[in-house]
Amino acid sequence: MTVSADGLPEAAAPGDPAPPPGLVVVGHFDQPPGYGISRPRGADSWLFTWTTGGQGRLRHGSTEARAGAGDLVVLAPGVAHGYGVAQGAPHWAFWWVHCQARPSWRSWLRPYDAGEGMYVVAPTPDAVHGRIEAAFRRMLDDARWTGTEAPPVTAPGEESVAVAHGTAARELALCSLEEVVLLTAGAAPTRPPRPGVDARVRRAQALIAADPAAPHTVRSLAEHVALSPSRFAHLFTQQLGQSPMRVLREARLRHAARLLESTDLSVERVAAASGFASPFHFNRVFRDRYGRPPGAYRGSGPMVGA
Structure with a gap:
């Protein structure tokens, strides 16, 4: 799954800072060619990206990957990274989350370790894409919950960036992200099937x-x-x-x-x-x-x- 990333777009904002640790920040972007982010010092938080359309290219240390629809790419903290629209791609649409990963997630992601703390979980079967998309939308809504009334509902096409400040909102958002990790890591093949078995x-x-x-x-x-x-x-x-x-x-x-x-x-x-x-x-x-x-x-x- 690792590929050469020659031509990875330059950063839209060199040294663009990542959200501080302790927060859960979630959003959906659909970016045109030329979009890119570079963080020479990495981030203090984990970054989860799930592509919904187009293609992206991600670099983590010296490890590089290309992400297409249905691919989950996770970057661990503390390693220089960059990401953007893949060269030649018309756009890159993707959900992204900055947060502190729950300890149990590491064992689920470990079979997909591409090196230096990059985890590439792909391909994810089409049958679970709808549920993964719903989990991200629920994460976006839950991150904006005030704890009083019901969490707001974001209509498709109205996605924005949300920051979960309250404890309950953060935990609800992380529960949805945990569902994403389970659905992707549980469904994607980690090894080729036993030869000869029907x-x-x-x-x-x-x-x-x-x-x-x-x-x-x-x-x-x-x-x-x-x-x-x-x-x-x-x-x-x-x-x-x-x-x-x-x-x-x-x-x-x-x-x-x-x-x-x-x-x-x-x-x-x-x-x-x-x-x-x-x-x-x-x-x-x-x-x-x-x-x-x-x-x-x-x-x-x-x-x-x-």
Whole structure:
């Protein structure tokens, strides 16, 4: 994703200062050719950009990237950076946010580290673009909330720059940005798919992993990927070495183990929340998988390698 950025536009305002740390500043720009910002000393805050049209070019230290529609590019603080309309592009339309990133975001962004604190999350599937756009619009509205009446609603085409001064407004805006980070980092591919695995099998795997407690069956999974149940079961087992229901059971057991580790839900509730209709059956298969019943697993923690 990193590219040469020869010809990156000069700064519209050399040394243009970034917003001070502690604030959340959000806006939407649609800039013509020639627009650019240069910050030789970097910024004290994080910069998040999500392109909605045209193309932009961003430089962070010696790392450079080109951003098209649906690409999230994040710049960490403290590194010289610059950005502007890509050479030859008719414009660059993008949402941008200056803020202090929540610590949990770093682990979500880490697989997309392009170097020197630049994170390039791309491509983002078209299916989530609408929700990401809505999150940015909500962020803009929430940043202007006074804490008394309902947050204002900004109509499309009336976007401006908003600064979240109040604590509640800042937290609401950051919650919307967290949704953006999750939607982009969770949907963009971090590595090429396993060679030779049929795309329909991968989609079924993703359905199971996303919601193992759902009432999946061979028939329902087959319908999602437009195959007959018999053809789907044969293809899935042939390519992964395990039947769909075996993979589903393993996913449910892993889900149950995480719930036992991180919540105080009763074993019966954990069983139900993990897709097991019978607590007795859940206890038996859990002990077979982890070597001890659910209650004992919770009391002693997970085994190494489990």
